[in-house]
Amino acid sequence: MESVDLLVVGCGPAGATAAREAARRGLETIVLEKDAVVGSKRVCAAGLRPGFCETFDLPRSLVHCDTPRLALFDAAGREHAMAFGPGHTSTREELDATMAALAAREGAQIRTEALFRRVERAAGRAVVEFADLRAGERRRIAARYLFLATGASARVEGPQLQRLAMMEWPRGLMTTLQVRVYLDRPANAIAYRTLEMHYYAAQDGRQIIAWMFPKRDHLAIGLGVLGKMRGEPLRAELDAFVGRVHDRLYPHADVVRTKQEGHLLYGGMPRPALADANLLIGGTAAGLVDATNGEGIFEAAMSGRFAADAIAGARDNPERAGARYSALLTQRFARRLRHRVRLMRFLERRPARFGMLFERLARSPRFVEVLQREDCDRTMSDRLFLYQQALRFGLGAVTRRE
Numbered sequence: 001m002e003s004v005d006l007l008v009v010g011c012g013p014a015g016a017t018a019a020r021e022a023a024r025r026g027l028e029t030i031v032l033e034k035d036a037v038v039g040s041k042r043v044c045a046a047g048l049r050p051g052f053c054e055t056f057d058l059p060r061s062l063v064h065c066d067t068p069r070l071a072l073f074d075a076a077g078r079e080h081a082m083a084f085g086p087g088h089t090s091t092r093e094e095l096d097a098t099m100a101a102l103a104a105r106e107g108a109q110i111r112t113e114a115l116f117r118r119v120e121r122a123a124g125r126a127v128v129e130f131a132d133l134r135a136g137e138r139r140r141i142a143a144r145y146l147f148l149a150t151g152a153s154a155r156v157e158g159p160q161l162q163r164l165a166m167m168e169w170p171r172g173l174m175t176t177l178q179v180r181v182y183l184d185r186p187a188n189a190i191a192y193r194t195l196e197m198h199y200y201a202a203q204d205g206r207q208i209i210a211w212m213f214p215k216r217d218h219l220a221i222g223l224g225v226l227g228k229m230r231g232e233p234l235r236a237e238l239d240a241f242v243g244r245v246h247d248r249l250y251p252h253a254d255v256v257r258t259k260q261e262g263h264l265l266y267g268g269m270p271r272p273a274l275a276d277a278n279l280l281i282g283g284t285a286a287g288l289v290d291a292t293n294g295e296g297i298f299e300a301a302m303s304g305r306f307a308a309d310a311i312a313g314a315r316d317n318p319e320r321a322g323a324r325y326s327a328l329l330t331q332r333f334a335r336r337l338r339h340r341v342r343l344m345r346f347l348e349r350r351p352a353r354f355g356m357l358f359e360r361l362a363r364s365p366r367f368v369e370v371l372q373r374e375d376c377d378r379t380m381s382d383r384l385f386l387y388q389q390a391l392r393f394g395l396g397a398v399t400r401r402e
């Protein structure tokens with residue numbers, strides 16, 4: 001049986017960042033990825049927050065469009081625009097492949113077509129069984145640390161992962177469907193400068209979050225809904241939404257090609273337990289997604305960084321590494337992500353609330369700026385400002401008659 005310092009499962013932004021930063025610190029690292037080509041099957045709008053490439057030392061060539069404008073569309077279809085960043089867009093094929101290549105350059109071994117099956121513990125090590133899909137064989141690796149970063153479809157079960165399991169996980173899953181629209185000529189110029197998010201009710205009354213994110217050669221247009229939705233109504237919802245985007249942004253252009261893709265997204269609370277000694281869970285598998293907009297790439301990559309930091313800093317003390325990792329993640333993300341779930345549920349109860357909030361945001365650049373900042377980076381004056389805004393919005397929202 002092979003033996004390694006750190007075994008990472010999943011080569012998305014969480015796994016690849018953990019591998020890159022752990023290998024750089026001298027940890028012998030292997031990544032197991034079930035797909036044959038890293039990133040090739042990731043369904044994602046790949047919108048990136050301002051400064052993403054710099055934060056994770058990634059080449060700017062990944063960026064398709066810089067998007068200095070954020071446009072939020074309320075339940076009545078009204079647009080509320082605000083300055084943002086600029087944010088960026090990319091594709092997951094490029095982002096994940098680049099992150100994996102950089103991890104390999106630091107010395108991590110990336111094994112594709114390697115499907116994680118289960119983990120056991122023996123003599124303080126995590127013994128992972130996986131299927132080598134190329135060779136058609138089962139293999140095992142013993143690792144001093146295991147970082148589980150398998151995304152929204154993560155199966156966190158079995159006796160060894162019991163302490164990380166979360167009963168409510170399935171209730172946070174969202175069904176998504178996205179289409180890449182390739183045009184014969186560019187859409188209206190504003191499309192390439194804007195990240196669009198739309199919030200409205202589906203035919204069956206459920207809340208939809210939809211988006212249009214521009215890329216160099218296509219527009220990514222998609223939507224998500226909490227829970228399951230069958231293929232037919234889901235496609236009908238997407239067709240209707242694409243029709244509206246067409247009328248606004250590319251009425252003059254012909255569609256050359258489309259590619260439809262669907263996947264699960266997580267939009268619930270973060271996992272309460274993020275580590276059990278030498279077993280760490282990160283990225284979307286840890287529930288690190290912003291429920292108001294589906295952002296999870298930044299959180300995933302940051303969790304990978306924290307895992308590498310915690311493991312490298314406490315190599316021979318798994319209890320300390322696990323505790324350090326949990327503390328770093330909780331301090332950085334827990335408050336905001338929990339709050340965003342509660343905010344989303346509050347807005348959904350009365351859809352007119354989306355418009356009230358967006359109006360407030362569009363009027364106040366400071367509000368947008370402070371909201372973008374992580375809680376731990378906010379000053380006392382930011383916090384006071386935010387409480388004031390929240391109070392005004394909350395009072396207005398609960399007292400307003402519809």
Ligand SMILES: Cc1cc2nc3c(=O)[nH]c(=O)nc-3n(C[C@H](O)[C@H](O)[C@H](O)COP(=O)(O)OP(=O)(O)OC[C@H]3O[C@@H](n4cnc5c(N)ncnc54)[C@H](O)[C@@H]3O)c2cc1C
Pocket residue numbers: 009010011012013014015032033034035039042043044045046047048114115116117149150151152176177178222263264265282283284285288289294295296297298300
């Ligand atoms: C439609 C959609 C749009 C989105 N848009 C955005 C956006 O614009 N911006 C943003 O920030 N976030 C967005 N997200 C969220 C974002 O995709 C995730 O938060 C992010 O990918 C999480 O990264 P991760 O590394 O945790 O997991 P993932 O990126 O999901 O990577 C998990 C990896 O694990 C592998 N894997 C899974 N199971 C196994 C197994 N058993 N064995 C081996 N390998 C396995 C997978 O193949 C995959 O490569 C979107 C999500 C969806 C579904």
